[in-house]
Amino acid sequence: xxxxxxxxxxxxxxxxxxxxxxxxxxxxxxxxxxxxxxxxxxxxxxxxxxxxxxxxxxxxxxxxxxxxxxxxxxxxxxxxxxxxxxxxxxxxxxxxxxxxxxxxxxxxxxxxxxxxxxxxxxxxxxxxxxxxxxxxxxxxxxxxxxxxxxxxxxxxxxxxxxxxxxxxxxxxxxxxxxxxxxxxxxxxxxxxxxxxxxxxxxxxxxxxxxxxxxxxxxxxxxxxxxxxxxxxxxxxxxxxxxxxxxxxxxxxxxxxxxxxxxxxxxxxxxxxxxxxxxxxxxxxxxxxxxxxxxxxxxxxxxxxxxxxxxxxxxxxxxxxxxxxxxxxxxxxxxxxxxxxxxxxxxxxxxxxxxxxxxxxxxxxxxxxxxxxxxxxxxxxxxxxxxxx
Numbered sequence: 335x336x337x338x339x340x341x342x343x344x345x346x347x348x349x350x351x352x353x354x355x356x357x358x359x360x361x362x363x364x365x366x367x368x369x370x371x372x373x374x375x376x377x378x379x380x381x382x383x384x385x386x387x388x389x390x391x392x393x394x395x396x397x398x399x400x401x402x403x404x405x406x407x408x409x410x411x412x413x414x415x416x417x418x419x420x421x422x423x424x425x426x427x428x429x430x431x432x433x434x435x436x437x438x439x440x441x442x443x444x445x446x447x448x449x450x451x452x453x454x455x456x457x458x459x460x461x462x463x464x465x466x467x468x469x470x471x472x473x474x475x476x477x478x479x480x481x482x483x484x485x486x487x488x489x490x491x492x493x494x495x496x497x498x499x500x501x502x503x504x505x506x507x508x509x510x511x512x513x514x515x516x517x518x519x520x521x522x523x524x525x526x527x528x529x530x531x532x533x534x535x536x537x538x539x540x541x542x543x544x545x546x547x548x549x550x551x552x553x554x555x556x557x558x559x560x561x562x563x564x565x566x567x568x569x570x571x572x573x574x575x576x577x578x579x580x581x582x583x584x585x586x587x588x589x590x591x592x593x594x595x596x597x598x599x600x601x602x603x604x605x606x607x608x609x610x611x612x613x614x615x616x617x618x619x620x621x622x623x624x625x626x627x628x629x630x631x632x633x634x635x636x637x638x639x640x641x642x643x644x645x646x647x648x649x650x651x652x653x654x655x656x657x658x659x660x661x662x663x664x665x666x667x668x669x670x671x672x673x674x675x676x677x678x679x680x681x682x683x684x685x686x687x688x689x690x691x692x693x694x695x696x697x698x699x700x701x702x703x704x705x706x707x708x709x710x711x712x713x714x715x716x717x718x719x720x721x722x
Contacts, residue, residue: 336363336669336678341416341510344408345392346432347371347687348421350465350490351498351526352449353388356419358503360391361669363678367694369408370396370687372715383684387666391681395695396688396715399430403713408432411698413441417506421449424459434521444519445509449502451493453525465493468526472497473548474534481552481559497529555579561611562587562601565640572623573640576614587635591617591626691716 341364345356353368360366368389383389395411397404409432412418418437420427427433427448434446451468452458469475469492470485479486505522513519540546546554553559562584565573578584581601588598597610618626623639630637641649647658647665659668662683669678691714695705708714 335676336361337673337676339363339676341365342414343367343417343419344369344412344415345419346408346422346427348419348449350421350494351502351524352419352421353386354495354499355447355449355502355506356392357388357390357681358499359417359506361678361681362673363676366392367411367690368392368394369399369411370394372396372398372404372688372712383686384662385664386684387661387664389684390661390666392685393690393694394685394687395691397691397708398713398715399432401711401713403708403711405431407695407700407708407713409437409440410700411694412437412444414698415441415444417445417447417510419447419449419502419506423462424450424454438519438521442518443513445506445513445522446519447502447506447509447522447524449498449524449526451526453528454523465490465526468493468497469530471527472530472534473537474530476548477534477537477551477554477557479551481550483551485551492530492533493526496533497531498524498526501529501532559607561607561614564611566615566618568621568623568626569619570622570624574618574623574626575638575640576618576636577638578636583634583636586633587637590630590633590635593617686717688714688716 338359341359343356343359343364343366345352345366345368347353347368347370356366356368397408399405399408412432420432428436434448437444437446448454450459451463452461466475466487469488474492475485475487477485478488502522502524505524509520509522537546540554541548550559551557556563558564560579562576562578565575567573576587578587581598584601585598587593588595591614593610593614597606597613600606621629626637627639639645639649646652652658657668658665659680660666661681664683669681692705692709695708695714696702705714709716
């Protein structure tokens with residue numbers, strides 16, 4: 335089920351963007367098998383598998399890739415795959431004998447996706463880092479935060495997930511489309527610094543045109559500097575987002591909240607922005623957030639409540655569209671995007687590492703005595719409750 339049904343993907347377990355990319359593919363029907371470590375890796379934040387949402391929707395096999403048996407088993411699975419996701423530091427896969435050259439030599443149609451922070455080359459390629467470091471190099475982090483304060487990390491959305499997982503998924507799909515013409519696989523080098531820089535494209539254009547001040551945080555059109563693109567507190571302490579950039583939308587916003595028309599006539603005059611902001615703030619502080627939503631919902635005023643993670647799934651629009659699902663008692667976002675015909679199944683809950691090891695190997699053509707030999711050597715590990 336789903337538009338990627340029939341696509342076989344091997345995921346070499348990593349953290350952050352790698353699992354997120356694998357989840358996106360699995361959500362759309364790809365058969366993704368995650369090769370986990372035989373021992374807890376300490377990767378990322380320790381989390382009960384039930385709550386590891388980005389691990390949903392796929393099977394897992396635990397192999398010791400430092401053992402010949404474990405590495406050979408992994409390679410036999412890769413031989414049958416359409417794509418592979420690897421999120422290790424440059425050179426690690428090669429040292430294990432699972433690098434692109436090793437894999438493509440055996441499976442010339444394989445699309446080998448590599449996910450790193452700084453890329454496979456360059457002076458920082460071997461440096462450790464996380465989302466905050468990667469987006470710091472792109473200009474994105476510098477642009478986010480209060481005018482008189484320090485840059486604020488936007489969770490790990492821009493580097494890990496926006497610039498990382500999404501660009502890797504796009505790269506894999508592009509390479510798979512190209513393979514239909516050439517019959518050949520290739521390597522996709524997805525670096526978070528590259529993806530995050532790409533996400534900043536419009537701001538480079540604004541900077542070049544003289545319409546973005548890089549030295550003034552929260553002083554530009556889309557960074558909270560404009561009073562008609564910002565958040566405001568209501569009388570109950572909850573927040574509203576206001577995003578009426580276009581004059582016709584700002585005019586409707588002004589009319590609905592009682593904002594003086596002189597501000598409408600001078601919307602883009604920065605000299606009146608401080609007074610405009612203070613006036614909007616005073617008006618929106620007279621009613622509760624939900625009162626304002628009742629008055630403005632469905633209009634072109636471009637106002638929406640700032641919801642918490644608990645509130646978001648309960649919003650009427652999200653409920654009507656089924657934007658969230660509950661899997662094994664855990665509320666989470668439903669697969670996206672949506673397709674008119676190729677509907678995917680509801681993703682299953684994340685599995686305990688190694689839970690599907692024996693079944694995966696038998697399905698791949700391993701003899702039962704081969705599986706038992708791998709178990710005996712420790713190259714294959716399964717949770718005790720799943721062992722045959």
